[in-house]
Amino acid sequence: MSEEKKKKVVKTIKVDLDKCHGCRACEVACAAFHSTPKYSAVNPARSRIRVYRDELNDVFLPVRAGAYAKAECEGHQSYVINGKEYGECNFCNAPCPSRDLFKEPDSGLPLRCDMCEADPPLEEPMCVQWCKADALIYEVREEEVEQEEELEEEELELGLEEMADKYGLDKLIETVVRLAEAREA
């Protein structure tokens, strides 16, 4: 029996690493756009896109701010590019307790790329507009989605099973009960 699948619009910015030469215009445009009022201040520390640059080794990597990480990961991965070793943090898009990147410099609040949602909407996000090297490519596509309810149920189970594995089912139940009681109080 075929169900009617829902469709959702997915917007992404694809990065062509061969083309990026690290000029950081994307950072300037993003930061300026997101200031209040718009364009009233420029501060790349507030940019939702940051370019990791190691110019003499020809490494230029734009990274767009993603989901906030409550805790540091172990950070043990490294990458060797053109013979030089780089830690994984350089390529990670998470606002994270281990560093200042992707956080407002004054408040510390995490930044997240919102594809320049605006009213009226922009044709393309600011970083894509200002990247004249064509290293940032804006893509809009439709994707089918599974029923929301089913998905939520699946996700919840998966998450709980993971935590049960990590902390033990007893500890998990104990913690949930304690939290529920605290809420009621």
Add this chain to the structure above:
Amino acid sequence: MRYAETGFNLEIDLSTGNIERVPSDPQDTELYLGGVGTNYKILWDRVPPEIEPFSADNIIIFSAGLLGGTMAPGANRTIITSISPQTLFTGFSILGGYWAPQLKYAGFDKIIVRGKSPDLVYIWIDNDKVEIRDASHLKGKSTYETTRLIREELDQPYPEVLAIGLAGENRVYFASVESATSSASRLGMGAIMGDKNLKAIAVRGTKDINIARPEVFMDQCNKVLDYIQYRLENPIPGVPAILSFIGSPQEMALHDEKWHTISFSWGNARIRRKDFWNEEVAREWEQTMESARKKLISCYNCPVRCRAIVQVPGYPSYTMKCFSKLTYVMAAMADDLDFGFKIASIAQSHGVDGFTAPQVMAFAVELYEAGVLTEEDLPGFPSENRERFYYLLDKIVKREGIGDVLADGVYWAARKIGKGAEAYDHNTIKKHEQIPIKLGMLNPIYYIMWSTGEKANITQIEGQLPQAPLPKDIREEFVKDWIQIPTGKEEKFKKFILEWGEEGKTFPFWPPPDLICELVEWQENMHYIDDSLGLCAGLSSFPLKPPYHMHNLPVLVSAGAGIEMDEDRLWETSIRVRNLVRASNVRRGMRRKDDKPPEDHWKKRFPDYEAKLLDEYYSYRGWNKEGIPTKQTLQKLGLDFVYEDFVKRGILEE
């Protein structure tokens, strides 16, 4: 609230270790904008002409421009100002790259350094935290190593670093200040840093720069970006390829070096090789560059990509742009582009000026061939010219043996060496080495620019105009969309292009002096605007039909900085800055006798006519016969304090 600028300067006294954050006067912004303009106001106020370059009382200023770090494309320049150890006049040397915007984001418009540190140090600026740190472990290290080590030590991926190499530490008079992607090469600013025992400055900032009228400013920036794209897709027809785009001459992108190799001089600015460029050379050089060049890159917030990452096996990776691709090759009379990439790697890592160093070395070779320098002066001197250049470079940066004499540059070296060496100093102006070009017929426009340009560097006064008459069928097209001409001069300047090359309308006696003055004034004023705003001349004063010009710069300044600005006022401001720079040099003894190109700069010279031209230009600029700004000129520009000082010193009569 201050707009575009931060409103603060960082004052550092290396003798005492004192560090202060000092608010600047907004009035100075209105009068001098920023960058070179406000640098010179500070220099005028604090460094009287008796101060020598290597005195602790000499200051060195590292400045962003008024628009530095804003959204304006190419607003990334660092303007370094001090007294030049070579010319003994003032000097302002400029680099691009990524450093100045970080200084602004850290909350400073300038760093003003005075005194001398007892030990080798570097300065670290992290927003409000400013430290003078031990640099003894960086002594002798290359400019690139220094950057890498400082970044590692500070455990920050993002600080931008300015550094000197061995040449600066040893006070070579043509030592440069290098950042990973750019170089402030001319007039020996690296030597001043070395003299103050300042190895490097690292900076990182996370503060806002405010924009006064955001929508208007951003709109102009978008229009500038659009025009940049338009110019990159539409090179100017009828001029050599290398001059047809924007940015620096695109030597890292283009293989065709015919114009440079046949127009400029080889050796010690001695020989012109009109038959040099042929298919074989073209093919060889294309291969060499394709293999050495890893990627074309830009400076901060600029799409043009004038620079390239250069990696030659066995040599440190570095970045290069523009004419230094050829200066060593041509000075060494080596037909070998590969040599150019190799020696530049070493030269830049030590931090020397890519225009001066090759000429000093070619000068030494000439003296050796003429017997003025001998085996005694140059023990073990190789017989092959490229090897000689490596030898000389090494001696110079270490100030070893004859290197200690050559490290002062051609002018001083010639006088120290004596024995007729002076005759071989034939390519300096104001004791500073010039681009090696010796042409046939006097070019009256360039005569004025070579003579009077305060930077003593032709590339920092010229621009806007083709360098030869355009082909007849191209001229109409050229003038049709020539939007950059200042208001009121459109007809005059277009007529110049349309007529140039016709019967009776060629050098040396055409164009008429009054038109020459206006053409020179336009070219030069635009450079002073760029150097005050911190804009790259490659997008503005230097190329043909640039994105920045008198019809958008005023609104960028007013919308960015929140000061009232229109075309007339910006024009006047550029003239004020220009006169302040001249006055600073006059105060240090510069006069008419210094305003002259080398004797052999053209084969055909006309001394009487040249003298008449110089008179007319001085008069046009409002200067007396000695090239000193007159009372009327100074007072009209609000430079009364200059006039008063001149009277006190007997430079002008009351």
